[in-house]
Amino acid sequence: MxxxxxxxxxxxxxxxxxxxxxxxxxxxxxxxxxxxxxxxxxxxxxxxxxxxxxxxxxxxxxxxxxxxxxxxxxxNDLPAVGRVRLWPRLAAQFTDLFAVVLLVASAITFLAYALEQPRDPATLQLAFAILGVVLLNAGIGFAQEYSAERTAQSLQAMVPHACRVLRDGERQELPARDLxxxxxxxxxxxxxxxxxxxxxxxxxxxxxxxxxxxxxxxxxxxxxxxxxxxxxxxxxxxxxxxxxxxxxxxxxxxxTGAATEFGRIFRLTAAAPRQKTPLQQQVAAMARRVAGVALATGAILFAVRVPSGQPFVDTFVFSLGVMVALVPEGLPATLSVSLAIGVRRMARRHALVKQLLAVEALGSTSVVCTDKTGTLTQAEMTVVQLWADGVAHAVAGVGYAPVGEVTDAGPVRELLRAAALCCDARLVPPSGPHGWCVLGDTTEGALLVAAAKAGLDTAAEEARTPRVAEHPFDSVRKLMSTVHRDPDGTYVAYVKGAPLELLARCDAVDRTGTPVPLTEASRAEVVAAADGLAGQGLRVLAVARRRVAGPRPPLEDVESRLTLLGLAGMYDPPRPEVRDAVDACQRAGIRIVMVTGDHPLTAEAVARRVGIVRGPDPTVVTGAALDALDDGGLDALLAGSAELLLCRVSPEHKMRVVTALQRRGEVVAVTGDGANDAPALKHADIGVAMGASGTDVAREAAVMVLMDDSFASITTAVGLGRSVYRNIRKFLIYLFSHNIAELVPILAATFAGFPLVPITAVQILAIDLGSDVLPALALGAEPMEKDVMDSPPRPRRERLFSTAVIGRILFLGGIQALGVCAVFFWHIHASGIPYAHFTKSDPVYREAITMVQAGIVVSQFFNALAGRTDRQSVFRAGLLSNPWLIGAGCFGIALMAAISYAPPLQAVFNTAPLAPADWAVLAGFGALLLAAEESRKWVLRHRRTLPKGGKR
Missing domain, CATH: 2.70.150.10 (Calcium-transporting ATPase, cytoplasmic transduction domain A)
Incomplete structure (x- = not known):
């Protein structure tokens, strides 16, 4: 475009x-x-x-x-949506607060290296290492977002590509954009x-x-x-x-173009701001807090060490190492890849997510505002009931495929024959990937399918009884009439339309093939039958006939003194999987609000069929009624009705409803397939568009596209989103707990007067990126738990770092910190060397910092095993049931061994080889951590099962 x-x-x-x-x-x-x-x-x-x-x-x-x-x-096309080009999109990866902090740290480290006399190569290595972390995180985030967007761009556009036009009196086929x-x-x-x-x-x-x-x-x-x-x-x-x-x-x-009504909605959509997901908001808040704590801690330590006589540049690099220890460098990459795993899982379930962070937002969804046509229903009218001669006849099968049968079809064959002859639509058989479809009015298509199910060959009937005249449907008469020539040369008129309008023009009713005068009693019987079908939420058509004198009788003769043949009740069937999906949403505490442009009676009928409405008195509100409500009245409406149907609404109404729900603290998902849905799709926390039947504008506005157009895929996606959130918390606990183990030894050395750091900034980066990322990803790939949809959605304002999460981080991190402090000072004190005599090249010091790094890596392996469950014992869940986690932990330990024993890596990290006894001590500390965490879980389970009074 x-x-x-x-x-x-x-x-x-x-x-x-x-x-x-x-x-x-x-x-x-x-x-x-x-x-x-x-x-x-x-x-x-x-x-x-x-x-x-x-x-x-x-x-x-x-x-x-x-x-x-x-x-x-x-x-004649819509303005191309302003897609961000590659370079600006890549540059945006460096605006994350963690990235900014690390970029500043890298720049300051380069400056420190330039000011050092003599210059320490370790400082330059640290500067490049920090810069490498930023580049790695940016590359992973960019690759994931670009891959998801490219997949989304492959969807087909809806706006027509060709049309037929008269140019200078000649009929031509031109590209639609040339109009x-x-x-x-x-x-x-x-x-x-x-x-x-x-x-x-x-x-x-x-x-x-x-x-x-x-x-x-x-x-x-x-x-x-x-x-x-x-x-x-x-x-x-x-x-x-x-x-x-x-x-x-x-x-x-x-x-043309943006000046069309379609374009008006497009502009309205473009003006709607894209809402930040709850995870975006929480990660941003977390980044601000962590960055603030890191900077403040580094500044305090710098202020403490400078007066003690430490060299200025060395002290600055030391404080910088503390700051680096507190910033979870691997978190952006881990978060991006973990969300990408969720994206791939959803894609396998036919849900394409265009933005990674939207995966988690799905899990916090508390309200789904759903469209009706094409979302809950199949958009295929289907006759399900026929009434003739006082008897109802069920019609099996749904959709346009003529598969099914009519119960006792004999008495209704003439009814269906007349209805089929009085149709302009055509039933089109499957072709290639497309199934049965109707060319023309969907209501007439439903009658043709019902006739086929009764065994009628409509093409043969049309050839045997050709049409010679017709009177099209109009909204005043609410009738359509056709005149046909019978094989014997006589003429018969067939009429179909609104039951009351048609009944008023009938003076007879068909009884087993014979016209019988229409009495008040029989007229009341027909009205009751029509009301009964309408009461089931069906659209009702009546069909009648009469003999006429010639091929072109006046309309008054065609549509008077008719013989009623019967009634047909039809509806747009719900998708078969929708009811179970609605049940799952309601079980999960997710409220479903139908927001549709359709008639209130039709909307309520569909809502009852799929289970959105179960009570006798749902609240049904039209767009005109919404216009009469101020914001306070709308808030009261949304808060006061559990079963709410909003009908005859405009795009502006949908946006207003979504905004009001968000104002109440709800996380709102909006489903839709039409251009009229697009503004609300974009304004919602989660916009869910239909991939197969949806419009280009709707798909562009949404952050998730259902490739199979199935509402059930939403339920699956919500469950996967909840699982992703749980897994995010698991790897956050895993990542932040070892930050405590990195920081506490530094603080302890500072206040104990030890002149060197127990772990260097380069070692910290090696842990964060080399040993921690893969186990964190394995935790992020834990499969969805069976009970994930059996609890209500979490509150919108619930923090990612809840009290329980922070408590668990402190518990696990505290145990790790005690262990590594113990091994460090044990090595230092066992040497008998005074603190002031230690240098960076001292073998004892190198062994001690190697023990600290290895202690964190080994204890993190046991931490990852313990972190797979919140309350359940990991031994009951299966200690080895996540092979990716075992493999990732072993890789981290192997990398640590290489850092300890390989001379090139020893030179980079200033490490020394560890003895087997050292590894045994570290494994013992790790097992102690696992035992402590299992004991904590046992206490939680014990408290949950303990009866009141404290006795079992």
Missing amino acids: SPEPAHHGSAALHEGRAPASGPATEPGEPVRARPDVSAAAVPSLPVPEVFAALDGAPRGLTPAEAAARQARYGP VPADVVVLEAGDAVPADCRLVEAQELAVNNAALTGESDAVARVADPVPQGPLLEARNCVFMGTDVVAGTGKAVVFA
Whole structure:
């Protein structure tokens, strides 16, 4: 798509141009627009004046005129979403607070190296090591986000790519982006409407406006003028992004690109800010606190050591090492990769997540605002009940595949035959990857499928009884009639439509093939049957017939003195997996609010079928009622009703509801597939779009796309999101607990007067990136626990570092710190060398700091084993049940051994070889940590099972 400003092109009327006046002249001769016409008035104009107002002609534009308008108004497409280019996206990875702190630390370390006299190569190694950490974290984060976005970009766009246009009287097929205002577009059933147009010809034309309004019903269109009013309600206009489901017509383009109604929603979507996920907010807060503590601690230690006579630069590097010890360098990379594991798991469950942090946000979802058509339902009307001769007949099967049967089909065969003959739709068999589908009105498609299930060959019936006349459906009569010639040369009319309207024109009812006069009792029976079907949430159609005198009788004769054949009840069936998914959400404490543009009765019927509504009196609120509520009233509505259905709503209504829910502290997921859903999808904490049936605008606005369009995938994704959050806490405990083991020995050495550090900054980086990242990732890849959906969502304001998490970090980190302090000072004191005589090259000192580093690595291996569960014993969960964790821990220990024994690494880290007895001592400390953690869990389990009074 082109990014040029011309994307905002539209008809001259949108610019307020005042061209010359003049009436329409010869057909095909261009005419000038009237100066007194606004865009909103186009629907109210007679057809000849439409061409005049739009500066067009019935024969269409000439190539020269079209080229001039193309240059003026630009292509007929939406502005390309401002995708961040590669370099800015990569640069954004360095704005994370951890990255900023480390970059500053690296720069200061380079400066310290330059000021040192003599210069210490270890300082330069530290500077490069810190810089390497930043680059590694940025590379991992960039690679994960770029990979997810590239996958999302592979989805197909919805806006049509080609259309049929009259140019200088000739019918041509052109790319839709080449359309300009005043082009004459030819429309047929099955076409996608390429721009906003005013109809000038319409033969039984009907469109599906679900992408714009959310309503699944086909809407009849006319070419006649209509009174001025809201543009979307104009019955003689069709709009970009909608579909023609029946009939044919011609229309004049009056708005293109971003000036269309589709474009208006696009702009509304673009203006909606992308909400930060709860994890983004908590990680940002955590980074601020950790960075603040690290800087403050380093500054305090610097202030303490400088007055004691330590060299200024050495003291500064020492304080810098303390700061580095407190910053979890491996956390950004670990977090990114762990979230990426969640992304891949969700992708295997047909849920594409475009932003890594959205994985966790799914787990905290407390409210799902769901669309109806295409999300909860299959968008395939299906006849499920037939009524004839006082008896109901069930129809099995759902969707457009003619698979199923009609119970006792004999008495309803004539009903279905008449209904099928009085249809313009066509049932299309499977082709390639596409299954059965309907070309035309979905209601008529449902009747054709029901006829096929009853064993009728509709094509043969049409050939045997050809149609000779028809009277299309209109919203005034609420009826459609067709006239057919029977094989014996007589004529019969078939009529279908609204039950009450049709019943008022009947004077007989069919009883076993014989017309019987329609009495008050039998009329009441029919009304009761229709009400019963409607009470089940079904759309009801009545079908009747009568003999007529000739092939083209007047409408009054066709639609009077009819014989009622029966009733058909149909509905848009829910997806079969939705009910279980709704049950799982409700069991998990997630509230489901239906937000749809459809009729309240239809919405309630679907909500009951899928389990969203279970009580007798749900709260049903229309968009007009929402307009009457102020923010306080809306808050009260959302707080006071457990079962809430919002119907006939606009995109603005959806956004307002989402904002109100967020204001109440809810984490809101919004599902949808139409362009009308896009603003709310973007404004929500989690926007969930449909991948197969969704619009391009909806998919772009969402952070998650369901590739199978299944609501059930949302439930699975929420469970995986909760599991990811649990795993994040596990590896946070793992990562931060060893920070205590790194910091405490430094503090102890400072206050004990030891002149050197027990562990260097380079050693800390080796632990954080070499020994800790892989076990942390293995903890992040723990599988989803079975009870993850059996608890309510956590509060939006619940901190990642809760009291329980901090307590566990201090408990495990404290044990590790005591162990490494013990081995360090034991080595130092056992040597008998005074503190002041130790230097960096002293073998005892090198052995001592090697023991500290190895002690942290070994104890972290046991810490990882203990951290897999919160309360359950790790031995019951299976000590070796996570082989990736065992392998990662062994790798860390092997790396530590290499640092201890390999001469090149000894030179970098200033380490020394450890004796077997040293490793045995360290393993003993690690086993002690595991035993202490298992004891803590036992106490927690004991307290949970202990009865009141303290006795078992």
